Amino acid sequence: MSNYRAPLEDISFALETVAGMRHWSAIPQYQEAGEDLVHAVLEEAGKLASDVIAPTNAIGDAEGAVLTGNDVKTPDVFKPMHKAFVEGGWSTLSADPELGGQGLPASLEIAVTEMVTSANMAYSLQPLLTSGAIQAIDAHASDKLRMTYLPKMITGEWSGAMNLTEPAAGSDVGALRAKAERQPDGTYRISGQKIYITWGEHDLCDNIVHLVLARLPDSPPGTKGISMFIVPKFLVNEDGSLGDRNDVKCVSIEHKLGIHASPTCTMAFGENDNCIGYLVGEENCGMRNMFTMMNHARIGVGLQGVAIAERAYQQSVAFAKDRVQSAAIGATTRESVAIINHPDVRRMLMTVRATAEAARAIIYRNVWALDRAHTATEKHEKASAVGEADLLTPISKAYATDIGVEAASLAVQIHGGMGFVEETGVAQHYRDSRIAPIYEGTNGIQALDLAGRKLNADGGAHWRALIQEMSVSANDLGRSMEGSKEVLLQGINALEDAANTLFANGFEKIVDTAGAATPYLRLFGTVLGAHLLTQQAVEAERRLASNEGDPAFLKSKISIARFYVEQLLPSATALVGPIKAGAQSLTAMDNADFERA
Numbered sequence: 001m002s003n004y005r006a007p008l009e010d011i012s013f014a015l016e017t018v019a020g021m022r023h024w025s026a027i028p029q030y031q032e033a034g035e036d037l038v039h040a041v042l043e044e045a046g047k048l049a050s051d052v053i054a055p056t057n058a059i060g061d062a063e064g065a066v067l068t069g070n071d072v073k074t075p076d077v078f079k080p081m082h083k084a085f086v087e088g089g090w091s092t093l094s095a096d097p098e099l100g101g102q103g104l105p106a107s108l109e110i111a112v113t114e115m116v117t118s119a120n121m122a123y124s125l126q127p128l129l130t131s132g133a134i135q136a137i138d139a140h141a142s143d144k145l146r147m148t149y150l151p152k153m154i155t156g157e158w159s160g161a162m163n164l165t166e167p168a169a170g171s172d173v174g175a176l177r178a179k180a181e182r183q184p185d186g187t188y189r190i191s192g193q194k195i196y197i198t199w200g201e202h203d204l205c206d207n208i209v210h211l212v213l214a215r216l217p218d219s220p221p222g223t224k225g226i227s228m229f230i231v232p233k234f235l236v237n238e239d240g241s242l243g244d245r246n247d248v249k250c251v252s253i254e255h256k257l258g259i260h261a262s263p264t265c266t267m268a269f270g271e272n273d274n275c276i277g278y279l280v281g282e283e284n285c286g287m288r289n290m291f292t293m294m295n296h297a298r299i300g301v302g303l304q305g306v307a308i309a310e311r312a313y314q315q316s317v318a319f320a321k322d323r324v325q326s327a328a329i330g331a332t333t334r335e336s337v338a339i340i341n342h343p344d345v346r347r348m349l350m351t352v353r354a355t356a357e358a359a360r361a362i363i364y365r366n367v368w369a370l371d372r373a374h375t376a377t378e379k380h381e382k383a384s385a386v387g388e389a390d391l392l393t394p395i396s397k398a399y400a401t402d403i404g405v406e407a408a409s410l411a412v413q414i415h416g417g418m419g420f421v422e423e424t425g426v427a428q429h430y431r432d433s434r435i436a437p438i439y440e441g442t443n444g445i446q447a448l449d450l451a452g453r454k455l456n457a458d459g460g461a462h463w464r465a466l467i468q469e470m471s472v473s474a475n476d477l478g479r480s481m482e483g484s485k486e487v488l489l490q491g492i493n494a495l496e497d498a499a500n501t502l503f504a505n506g507f508e509k510i511v512d513t514a515g516a517a518t519p520y521l522r523l524f525g526t527v528l529g530a531h532l533l534t535q536q537a538v539e540a541e542r543r544l545a546s547n548e549g550d551p552a553f554l555k556s557k558i559s560i561a562r563f564y565v566e567q568l569l570p571s572a573t574a575l576v577g578p579i580k581a582g583a584q585s586l587t588a589m590d591n592a593d594f595e596r597a
Contacts (some may be wrong), residue, residue: 004054004311006046006115009553010357012039017536018361019107019368029375030105038108045090045112052084053119060122060261061428065202070249072201072263078123082204086156090116091127095134095154099146106374110303110367114360117307121432122261124307126159126199128300132293133160133211137230140281140289148236149209158207162293163194163231163267171445173213173287174222178269180214180229180277190214190231190248190277191270196439200265201233201250207242208233211293212269212277213286220284228286229277231269247275258431294440295393301440302363302396305404308433309356312411315426316352319415320345339414347567348414352407354564357536358529359400365532366392387462391454392528394446399525401436402443408433447517450524451502452510460503467496470531473538480541480558481534484565488530491569494576495527501580515583519575526572530565537561 015021015038024033056077063075085091094109095101109131117124134153137146137160152158169175178192190212194200201208210231219225235243247270254264269275281289320340328337339345366389373385408430412419419426437443455463470492477485498520505513540557543549 004050004057004119004314006049006118007310007314008042008046009550010360011111011114012042013536013553013557014357014360014364015107015111017539018532019105019364020371021107024105024107027375029103030371032102033104033108041093041104041108042111044088045115048084048088048090049115049119053081053116053123056081056123057120058425058428060120061258061432062260064260065253065263067250067253067263070201070251072203072250072253072265074202074204074263075261078204078261081120081123082126082156085116085127089155091130091156092154096138096150099138099150100154105368105371107364107367107371110299110364113300114303114307114310117304118311120261121304121308122259124304125259125262126202126204127156128297129162129199130156130158130160132162132296132300133209135296136211136228136289136293137209137280139292140228140285141230145230145278145280148240149230149232152207153209157205158209159199159202159205160209160211161197161200162290162297163197163200163210163212164290165194165196167193167195171442173226174224176213176215176226178212178214180216180227182216188214188229188277188279189270189273190229190275191273193251193269194267196254197265197267198439199263200267201253202263206234207236210248210267211280211290213290214277216283223287225284226286227283228280228289230280231275231277235276247272257434258428259435297440298393298397298446299363299366301436302359302398302400304436305400305402305407305433306356306360306363308404308429308436309352309359309407312408312426312429313349313352313356315424315429316349316411316414319418319424320349323416345414348410350560350563351568352410354533354560354568355403355529356407357560358526358533358564359396359403361532361536362392362525362528363396363400366396383458384462384465387458388466390457391450391462391466394450394454395521395525395528397440398437398443398446398450398521399529401433402522404433404436405430443521444518447521448514450521451513451517455499455503460499463499466528467492467499470495470527473531473535476538477534478538478541481537481561481565484534484562487569487573488534488565491527491530491565491573494573495523498523498576498579509582511587512582515586516579516581519578523572523575523579526569530561530569533557533561533564 024030059077060075066073092101093104094106097103130153153160164173166176180188180190182188212229212231213226215225231248232246234245237243249268250265251268252266321338323339324336325339326336327334328341369385369389373382373389376382376385411426412430415424415426418424474488502513537558540554544554
């Protein structure tokens with residue numbers, strides 16, 4: 001089993017080419033984010049991920065989280081790892097300096113998060129959810145609640161958890177039945193049960209701050225009647241110290257396909273009618289408030305696809321270089337060679353690397369749009385950045401998690417029979433990766449969001465602007481990518497054709513749009529990935545001509561971009577046919593016909 005090595009050169013190159021890294025320090029809010037500081041942060045994060053966190057991954061998978069009574073015990077190796085994470089200040093990177101954060105770009109934090117996630121995906125979910133809870137509380141809670149909970153959540157001493165799903169309310173959150181009752185002192189009594197609560201109970205932090213969606217007795221039905229509450233595991237005294245344990249507990253944890261060290265909990269609130277909650281924002285605005293956390297989590301979950309693909313790629317390359325099997329195709333001797341010399345293995349390796357780098361570029365650009373929205377001073381600049389971030393979020397989540405599963409599957413295939421047994425470690429990546437397309441809104445829901453909402457936002461201004469950018473870029477590829485120009489333009493034209501078709505559907509053809517949503521998102525993600533990789537190839541060619549950087553690394557960027565455009569993009573371009581065909585073939589069979597006689 002090979003060890004994880006943080007791909008610092010790849011990450012830095014992506015930050016520079018698609019996330020504006022060289023411009024960060026010119027932004028007043030990020031003036032401390034100079035090149036020296038950024039590279040120091042990335043280097044130290046790489047050491048933490050590679051040397052401290054990565055060795056715990058297989059151990060955590062084998063030991064798993066264990067429920068004893070109502071307490072969850074994590075693997076022993078997690079405690080010193082989490083201590084190193086907290087003491088290193090890694091959870092404070094992009095948080096508000098007034099609350100103890102460092103105020104650095106979220107684009108830098110996402111790069112650090114990628115390394116932590118590659119090192120141990122199960123563990124990474126805990127700081128990911130805490131970061132999302134911080135954003136939701138900071139954006140919507142009262143100053144008193146913010147000052148009570150955020151400082152220690154930002155340091156990592158306390159963690160956060162998202163409580164939406166119930167036994168009868170999964171993707172249909174509006175069906176939830178958890179209750180909240182107003183109390184004379186301004187608090188609320190919370191009662192009900194939540195399921196699939198990631199890191200809902202554990203022993204790494206002193207307190208767990210649950211963000212809980214519940215319904216007041218006089219609230220309207222559906223999502224319009226949902227409110228959000230802070231429900232701490234331990235109540236907090238006026239002086240900030242921890243008080244009595246709240247009436248919230250874990251009653252079971254799931255036995256899952258993967259992410260065994262991440263406790264997925266069933267949480268019971270108010271079994272003794274004494275669960276105290278604090279309203280976040282206004283009553284009946286909980287769903288809107290929770291989307292702050294959910295959108296953050298969706299990007300973070302998308303990053304899991306990149307992270308898993310990266311680690312699976314590294315292990316597959318090491319195996320393919322070491323595993324000797326069969327003579328090389330076309331060789332004049334029958335001497336066996338390392339399997340990395342076989343064309344099909346090379347295709348699989350390049351597919352994993354190319355899709356991982358494309359997804360990384362998409363997510364980094366997504367987060368850079370959020371940074372621009374956060375720092376923009378002009379109204380139109382902020383609106384443009386917000387629109388781009390909204391457009392890219394479902395693509396980041398769905399495209400990246402899909403390729404993460406595909407990459408992990410290819411890694412198993414590259415390893416052959418050794419990949420199907422646990423000792424190589426790639427089976428764990430395959431098992432861990434499979435949850436990512438499901439949670440934080442299934443990828444089908446992300447596709448519906450893209451095709452049904454984001455496509456129509458602001459009259460289609462944001463996708464039209466992105467396609468215009470792609471078209472201009474495709475006509476200025478430089479010598480190294482000139483041979484890929486026609487294929488790239490075909491992909492961009494297919495995306496524009498599909499977008500115009502769905503945009504024109506309106507409500508009258510909403511079923512056709514729904515039927516086309518998933519292939520449309522795959523087409524969009526693949527074309528966008530091709531665009532961003534070709535941008536990187538152009539920059540690599542420029543640096544080669546100027547004798548900047550490592551020539552081998554820069555040449556690899558051009559090779560990967562060409563492979564992606566010429567080998568992977570055409571199959572996605574063909575999706576324009578199914579997208580335009582409508583839903584007739586999907587609805588032709590009656591429900592009863594699905595069960596064969």
